[in-house]
Amino acid sequence: MNTAPLILIALTTLATAAVAMAGRNLIHSALLLVASWAGIAAFYLWAAAEFVAFAQILIYVGGVSMVVLFAVLLTRNSRAELAISTDSFSRAIAALLAGGAVFGILVGAILRTPLTGSTRSPAAFNVRTLGLELMGTHAAALLIIGIILTVALLGAVVLAAPEPPEDAP
Amino acid sequence: MNLSPLHFCLLFSSGLFCIGLIGALSRRNAILVLLGIELMLNAANLNFIAFWRFSPNPENGHGILFVVFSIAVAAAEAAVGLALVISIYRHQKNIRLPEATRLKG
Structure with a gap:
């Protein structure tokens, strides 16, 4: 498997993330992190996980x-x-x-581990199979994640809403 | 030394995790701390995809399913975190974390 695109994507993502974390201007940091998230989406595309790549772009880069x-x-x-x-x-x-x-600990552990990694193509797992899996085997998890999202977003609205004045009727 | 593509993926994700960790520990602005935590979450997702891609049987797609759920939880976390930032700002008129020492009032 070709690693040249991977190294390019990794360097771009790490550089933008590092500059964003070290920056002095919040707006610049937020915009640089958008580039970093787009780089992560490019990595997902490289790894043949198209659905996750588009989810990453929709949720992080967009939302x-x-x-x-x-x-x-x-x-x-x-x-x-x-x-x-x-x-x-x-x-x-x-x-x-x-x-x-x-x-240092992570790099030491990774470099000393003999990881061969199979290079079998995951072509059999496409979006259709993913949808069937989500609606079949993992339907309960999908429902729970929906409930978590609803509750979390309602909680966010309640937290961010201005408090009513004391003498409100 | 012969490095496989999986090695590069893992090094990439550990680098991203450590950048997020350093950012979350060193900055005093609440929004930047949250963004560092988001970076760490993204590094974890990256690992899921890397191990899925180079697993012996990628047909089952467990890595992808896990990342889909993980992204949904991360989105909920970002929304609640930023609502907390706005709530902190309403109380103390800035979002510097060392000054946020009161829970109520």
Whole structure:
């Protein structure tokens, strides 16, 4: 299997994500993360998971990014507020140490594991089979996820709604 | 050393996870912390797809099914998280996390 597109996708995604996390401007961070999420969708396409790739584009690139942008614009006080004040230096060093340690452990474990990986084509699993699986074997899980989404979105509306004034009838 | 494509996928996802982790730990802005958590969730989904793609029998599609449900939960989490951010902003007029020390009032 050709790994050149994978490395290109990985480098683009990691670079945009890193710049977004290190950035000083919230709007720039949100827009860079859109690029990062699109890169992840490209990885899903590379891995022949087309349905997940389009779900990723619809939900993250289309939905979550808009919600994030609205949250950014609703929670700023002034134009200058968009440029975030410098975070504390010791906190950043501690986070870098912790993240670097986790990364080192993960990379060490991955590189020392002999993973051959079969390269059988998953062509037999298309969207039709996925739909049949979701409606057949996993119908209960689909219903539960629907209930979770409904409850979570109702809860989000209740949390974000302004409190009524005290003397309301 | 001979690296298979699965190795590259796993390295990619661990890199993404650690970027999200460092972001979530180091930033003080609530929205950026949430975005770091979203990145970590995406890295987990990436692992599901990688192991599904290179599994001996990808016909059963368990990895894809898991990712579909995981994305749905992540979307719910993002909505609730950003509603919490707006609620914090209403109480203290900014979204800096170290200042959010009161649960009520």
